[in-house]
Amino acid sequence: MRLRSGKRHTVDARPEAPAATPGPAVELRDVRRRYGRGGGAVHALAGIDLALPRGTFTAVMGPSGSGKSTFLQCAAGLDRPTSGSVRLGGTEITGLDENQLTELRRSRLGFVFQAFNLLPSLTVEQNVLLPLRLAGQRQDHHRAAAVLARVGLADKARRRPAELSGGQQQRVAVARALVTSPDVIFADEPTGALDTGTAAEVLGLLRQAVDTLGATVVMVTHDPTAAAWADRVLFLADGTFVGGLEHGTAEQIAARMTALSGRTGVLAGAAA
Ligand code: ADP
Ligand code: MG
Numbered sequence: 001m002r003l004r005s006g007k008r009h010t011v012d013a014r015p016e017a018p019a020a021t022p023g024p025a026v027e028l029r030d031v032r033r034r035y036g037r038g039g040g041a042v043h044a045l046a047g048i049d050l051a052l053p054r055g056t057f058t059a060v061m062g063p064s065g066s067g068k069s070t071f072l073q074c075a076a077g078l079d080r081p082t083s084g085s086v087r088l089g090g091t092e093i094t095g096l097d098e099n100q101l102t103e104l105r106r107s108r109l110g111f112v113f114q115a116f117n118l119l120p121s122l123t124v125e126q127n128v129l130l131p132l133r134l135a136g137q138r139q140d141h142h143r144a145a146a147v148l149a150r151v152g153l154a155d156k157a158r159r160r161p162a163e164l165s166g167g168q169q170q171r172v173a174v175a176r177a178l179v180t181s182p183d184v185i186f187a188d189e190p191t192g193a194l195d196t197g198t199a200a201e202v203l204g205l206l207r208q209a210v211d212t213l214g215a216t217v218v219m220v221t222h223d224p225t226a227a228a229w230a231d232r233v234l235f236l237a238d239g240t241f242v243g244g245l246e247h248g249t250a251e252q253i254a255a256r257m258t259a260l261s262g263r264t265g266v267l268a269g270a271a272a
Helices: 068-075 098-108 124-134 141-150 166-178 196-213 250-264
Strands: 026-035 042-052 057-061 083-088 109-113 184-188 216-220 232-237 240-246
Touching: 026 068, 042 068, 042 240, 057 068, 057 196, 068 083, 068 184, 068 216, 098 109, 109 166, 124 141, 124 166, 141 166, 166 184, 166 196, 184 196, 196 216, 232 250, 240 250
Parallel strands: 057 216, 057 232, 109 184, 184 216
Antiparallel strands: 026 042, 026 083, 232 240
């Protein structure tokens, strides 16, 4: 594996995160999410406790149906837990109304999805500036240029997404996620649609956001090679975290996943 040998985990050199509030970037306390009621109810999250320090990169893995997507949606304020507490950058979000949640997501969170989710009619620069536009903030062209340079796309500002490769489009999505200097970047299978080489580029950008900008990244993935870029991998099974691995190699992470799916039997016959 050709991963970041030596340049990671220099915790002392890590800059302070920009957010003013103290405490973890992401904190979940006894978070539960139930779908349906009575005998047919599904306990997608069955009591999640978690505190992620600022400036860390966490990967969440688990068999299909273990609750990864539900976890990410609840942690990012896209879905409401049935019970429990979710704090982002010190703000308790479970009591916020839809407008407040939308505002918080726009100003303090970044998102990277498997399908890139760029707007095809907008230029690369306009896509990157979209979070600022939606938040009613000034269209800061210098800022757009700076984040595009950071992801290696300084010369693509006036292109449209369809003119770029998949890897380049995902780098635009990373630039868009970075443009507001968010407290937390949530990534849901960000390399799921990419080949190995371009996946490594995108993962390197997320790693760099953590190491040089003090960003906090939470990434759901089924790929042990992608998860190996994180500081820590958390393993979900049946809606609870059943273990973690610090600084694991792709091989170690894969072995834990195999043990996990054997234990729960969930992977048998199910797509990831
Ligand atoms: P993963 O992302 O790890 O595959 P999910 O979070 O998507 O897992 O799903 C966790 C569990 O919750 C699964 O049993 C799934 O079938 C169930 N589930 C997810 N979304 C819904 C929904 N909207 N309605 C009912 N059940 C759901
Ligand atoms: Mg899922």
